[in-house]
Amino acid sequence: MKDFLNIYTDPVYSFTFVCIAFFFMIKYVEVIATLKFGIGLMIGTLVMFVLCFMDPVFTKNFYITNDNVPIIYLVFLIAWTTWYALYKGIRNDKRMEEGLPPLEATPENREKVWAWPNLVYTELFAIILGTVFLIGWAVFFKAPLEEPANPTWAPNPAKAPWYFLGLQEMLVYFDPWLAGVLLPGLIVVGLIAIPYIDMNPKGNGYYTFKQRKFAIVTYLFCWLVLWNFLIIIGTVFRGPNWSFYGPFEVWDAHKVVAANNVNISEMLWINTLGVKLPSNIFIREIAGILLTLGYMVLLPVFLTKKIFNFKGAVGKVFNGGFLGKYLKSLGWARYSILIFLVLMSLTLPIKMYLRWLINLKYIVFMPEFEFNI
Amino acid sequence: MAKDSFAQKVAKTQVWKSIFRHGPPDNARNRAAVIAGNVFLHLHPIKLKKSGVQLGYTWCMGGLTFFVFLALAVTGILLMFYYRPTAEYAYNDVIALREHVPLGIMRELHRWGAHAMVITVWLHMFRVFMTGSYKPPREFNWGVGVILLVLTLLLSFTGYLLPWDQLAIWAITVGSNMAKATPLLGHGGPGAMLAKIGDFVMVSDKNDVRFQLLGGRFVGEAALLRFYILHCVFIPVVVSVLIAVHFWRVRKDGGISAPL
Ligand code: HEM
Numbered sequence: 001m002k003d004f005l006n007i008y009t010d011p012v013y014s015f016t017f018v019c020i021a022f023f024f025m026i027k028y029v030e031v032i033a034t035l036k037f038g039i040g041l042m043i044g045t046l047v048m049f050v051l052c053f054m055d056p057v058f059t060k061n062f063y064i065t066n067d068n069v070p071i072i073y074l075v076f077l078i079a080w081t082t083w084y085a086l087y088k089g090i091r092n093d094k095r096m097e098e099g100l101p102p103l104e105a106t107p108e109n110r111e112k113v114w115a116w117p118n119l120v121y122t123e124l125f126a127i128i129l130g131t132v133f134l135i136g137w138a139v140f141f142k143a144p145l146e147e148p149a150n151p152t153w154a155p156n157p158a159k160a161p162w163y164f165l166g167l168q169e170m171l172v173y174f175d176p177w178l179a180g181v182l183l184p185g186l187i188v189v190g191l192i193a194i195p196y197i198d199m200n201p202k203g204n205g206y207y208t209f210k211q212r213k214f215a216i217v218t219y220l221f222c223w224l225v226l227w228n229f230l231i232i233i234g235t236v237f238r239g240p241n242w243s244f245y246g247p248f249e250v251w252d253a254h255k256v257v258a259a260n261n262v263n264i265s266e267m268l269w270i271n272t273l274g275v276k277l278p279s280n281i282f283i284r285e286i287a288g289i290l291l292t293l294g295y296m297v298l299l300p301v302f303l304t305k306k307i308f309n310f311k312g313a314v315g316k317v318f319n320g321g322f323l324g325k326y327l328k329s330l331g332w333a334r335y336s337i338l339i340f341l342v343l344m345s346l347t348l349p350i351k352m353y354l355r356w357l358i359n360l361k362y363i364v365f366m367p368e369f370e371f372n373i
Numbered sequence: 374m375a376k377d378s379f380a381q382k383v384a385k386t387q388v389w390k391s392i393f394r395h396g397p398p399d400n401a402r403n404r405a406a407v408i409a410g411n412v413f414l415h416l417h418p419i420k421l422k423k424s425g426v427q428l429g430y431t432w433c434m435g436g437l438t439f440f441v442f443l444a445l446a447v448t449g450i451l452l453m454f455y456y457r458p459t460a461e462y463a464y465n466d467v468i469a470l471r472e473h474v475p476l477g478i479m480r481e482l483h484r485w486g487a488h489a490m491v492i493t494v495w496l497h498m499f500r501v502f503m504t505g506s507y508k509p510p511r512e513f514n515w516g517v518g519v520i521l522l523v524l525t526l527l528l529s530f531t532g533y534l535l536p537w538d539q540l541a542i543w544a545i546t547v548g549s550n551m552a553k554a555t556p557l558l559g560h561g562g563p564g565a566m567l568a569k570i571g572d573f574v575m576v577s578d579k580n581d582v583r584f585q586l587l588g589g590r591f592v593g594e595a596a597l598l599r600f601y602i603l604h605c606v607f608i609p610v611v612v613s614v615l616i617a618v619h620f621w622r623v624r625k626d627g628g629i630s631a632p633l
Binding site: 065067069070073074077081082085088089101102103104105108109110111112113114115116117118119120122123126127130131133134135137138139141142143144145146147148149150151153154155158159160161163164168175176177179180181182188191192194195196198201202203204205206207208212216219223368369370371 | 398401404407408414417418419420421422423424426427428429430432433436437440441444460464467468471478480481482483484485486488489491492496499500502503504505506507508509511512515516519522523526529530533536537538539540541542543544546547548550551552553554555556559561562563564565566567591592593630631632633
């Protein structure tokens with residue numbers, strides 16, 4: 001079992017597993033959003049952690065710094081809050097299908113209550129609980145402190161604190177200007193843009209799933225898979241030289257990982273046409289440039305307008321235009337921003353799979369301008 | 374006439390009245406007064422919808438974030454009594470905090486609090502999303518929230534350098550190397566080498582954004598001082614102001630969201 005996990009937690013496989021799991025979570029959301037499943041999930045996560053920490057190698061790698069402890073809370077809280085929000089959403093959806101108002105809108109819950117004592121006491125309770133929790137944590141776990149700073153000797157791996165490890169993990173697939181600057185910037189801009197793009201008036205002020213399916217599925221995918229799963233990879237599955245290490249694998253700085261990644265330009269000119277790389281950089285990179293332009297310009301057109309006329313199932317996918325319906329309801333500005341943000345967030349999984357499937361290094365490689373995609 | 378209980382007696386003393394200006398909150402008038410007459414409690418409305426006070430709705434995550442932020446301010450100030458932000462002293466001061474300060478868990482509280490705040494702010498945002506609370510009229514407050522999220526992460530980032538150990542400088546080195554790659558503004562970023570006038574390079578490692586952030590070309594003493602000031606003064610002040618705006622807008626946008 002441990003050997004199995006040591007192999008298949010490699011993001012090459014586990015990312016796909018997680019995506020499939022996500023798909024089933026959405027498809028069978030009504031099974032997930034039951035009390036039974038919630039309790040099972042809690043017990044399951046607990047058992048998983050107990051089993052992991054019974055393994056000395058896992059424990060050693062995990063406690064390389066006490067700063068990793070919060071990851072445990074994070075995994076629990078994400079699992080539990082996701083389940084809980086879906087549970088409440090589906091419960092409201094069922095009520096609304098029966099013609100009842102969501103639970104937040106029952107006459108009893110619309111009633112006004114005094115802030116004192118109802119709210120103030122809840123807050124007091126939360127403060128006491130929070131204080132006890134923090135003090136307990138502080139007593140049992142020492143804050144890490146390593147050797148004094150030494151600018152001439154870098155530890156291996158040099159990891160950022162866990163909440164940035166998703167970004168650090170992206171550095172495997174993208175250059176810093178994308179992984180560290182452009183994509184994080186777009187996350188911030190994209191988040192701020194959400195209320196101005198999402199024009200669905202439903203689901204304002206109560207839990208629901210079915211009334212906001214598109215918004216919730218998109219957000220959950222980015223939050224669970226692209227953000228938190230990457231953090232877990234970066235924290236638990238990455239060791240020296242940022243190579244992959246299974247959860248129960250001993251870290252060994254001499255582990256050799258074959259790196260034979262190639263650029264699209266090399267695939268085109270050297271591997272396929274069997275000639276030398278052209279000296280003009282724009283001709284050299286023509287394939288990558290066209291692919292990038294196609295992705296950012298032609299693909300949006302294809303997604304918006306029906307272009308081909310295939311029949312049947314093929315047509316559903318390849319005729320294009322299946323997002324066109326959103327154009328009408330959103331208007332040009334909102335729609336273009338939405339498409340842009342969706343395409344940009346998909347660049348991450350796309351680049352990951354290209355790396356794994358065809359050992360692709362860069363789509364466009366122009367070190368002359370430090371412009372590598 | 375029934376005899377006054379002890380609490381009622383206390384509430385009638387001149388001292389009590391001078392502080393609270395109303396009797397114990399056991400009737401409608403006083404319950405209103407206790408909220409409205411107290412500068413801290415008056416962040417709350419006097420009455421609010423039952424759905425909004427339920428723990429199952431808000432998870433109290435925003436409230437917990439605020440609580441942890443306050444706890445961090447208090448423990449952080451205590452740490453500042455002992456800590457000097459210079460390459461010579463910083464590390465030893467942190468050791469001293471551990472070894473010579475009685476019951477020294479201030480550093481632990483501060484560090485774990487910082488981690489906790491990152492988690493609570495993420496979960497708060499998740500709750501706000503799942504209840505659709507960013508929808509009109511709360512679009513702007515969601516935006517204020519996103520900025521608060523970024524600032525929370527920046528607070529953690531800048532604080533991470535201060536112990537001046539291996540963990541600190543190398544994590545910050547990895548992080549600040551990103552700034553080097555900023556398009557046009559970082560000397561290793563796309564396009565920077567195009568900004569040349571003759572032989573004069575406009576964006577170099579001596580003036581790009583990473584240099585401005587670190588006060589040098591690598592993580593050294595100047596960076597320590599900059600991060601210290603950002604961490605202890607600048608960012609906390611901005612966060613405090615934005616939290617005030619955030620709370621004000623929660624009230625002005627109609628209180629905790631509820632079905633229309
Ligand atoms: C330092 C960080 C933050 C603090 C201290 C904070 C605090 C609070 C508090 C106390 C509330 C009242 C309701 C509740 O507890 O849930 C609230 C509501 C709200 N927060 Fe935050 N928040 C922070 C960050 C954020 C972030 C990151 C977002 C979103 C991106 C956000 C968006 C909102 C919105 C839209 C509301 C109104 C919710 C409603 O009416 O249901 N806040 N915040």
